[in-house]
Amino acid sequence: MHEIDVSQPHAARVYDYLLGGKANYAVDRALAERFLRDWPELADLARANRAWMIRVVRTLASQGIDRFLDIGSGLPTADNVHQVAQRIAREARVLYVDNDPVVLTHGRSLLAADERAEYVEAPAQDAATILDRADAFLDRDRPVVVLMSAVLHYMPEPPADIVAPYVRWMPPGSHLAISHVALEGHDPELLARIREEYPQQHVRPREEIEAAFAGLEMLEPGLVDAQRWRTGEDAPVGPQPLLAGVARKLATRRAP
Numbered sequence: 001m002h003e004i005d006v007s008q009p010h011a012a013r014v015y016d017y018l019l020g021g022k023a024n025y026a027v028d029r030a031l032a033e034r035f036l037r038d039w040p041e042l043a044d045l046a047r048a049n050r051a052w053m054i055r056v057v058r059t060l061a062s063q064g065i066d067r068f069l070d071i072g073s074g075l076p077t078a079d080n081v082h083q084v085a086q087r088i089a090r091e092a093r094v095l096y097v098d099n100d101p102v103v104l105t106h107g108r109s110l111l112a113a114d115e116r117a118e119y120v121e122a123p124a125q126d127a128a129t130i131l132d133r134a135d136a137f138l139d140r141d142r143p144v145v146v147l148m149s150a151v152l153h154y155m156p157e158p159p160a161d162i163v164a165p166y167v168r169w170m171p172p173g174s175h176l177a178i179s180h181v182a183l184e185g186h187d188p189e190l191l192a193r194i195r196e197e198y199p200q201q202h203v204r205p206r207e208e209i210e211a212a213f214a215g216l217e218m219l220e221p222g223l224v225d226a227q228r229w230r231t232g233e234d235a236p237v238g239p240q241p242l243l244a245g246v247a248r249k250l251a252t253r254r255a256p
Helices: 011-018 026-038 042-062 081-088 101-110 127-139 159-169 188-197 206-213
Strands: 067-071 093-098 117-121 145-149 175-181 242-248
Touching: 011 026, 011 042, 026 042, 042 081, 042 145, 042 175, 042 242, 067 081, 067 127, 081 093, 093 127, 117 127, 127 159, 145 159, 159 175, 159 206, 175 206, 206 242
Parallel strands: 067 093, 067 145, 093 117, 145 175
Antiparallel strands: 175 242
């Protein structure tokens, strides 16, 4: 049994609060409110990120992909990945990954009656554990969508290093979907306050985010602000850009 540390804020619980959820603690709410005082658009950005993820799942499920690996899934909320995917592909399977005991407790309770969705406990850096379970649960012979929604910027390692083992594992026809806060366009004063308040967040330049997609074929419209990914409109970009993109793994070419 895990002990839940309520003395320190956790990204998943802060995000839950920003989305209007209730699975958070005073320390998470306090940090979120400090952010919101300096950055009132933060709650809108959290919702925009969630909406981007839902669009990705709908888009790819509509193309016949019915296997999803959601890494750093966060707390269950409205329109979870399996719910969105199963409305389009009834037999869609989703493996959620997180390492927060609160997430695991709520997630496993939510999924108790659904054999097509499951949680595994591991940090994103532990690809061996995650992919061992994914092999058994998702059926590696079928294309998989690997989702990393607003999670890589909480890790000190370069995104390309974390993503690499998942890309090697992905079958041809699979997709990698990433959203990540970007350095470009940042208000320097806001960035300094974020670093002081929450040093666990690593705001990176566009080129480091792009590097995570190396060797994959980017889907249109490329790596863009999450609010502009297939919305059909030129949505305004907030003071902390959140870049998002989806890329496809092509079939390996055989040497002649």
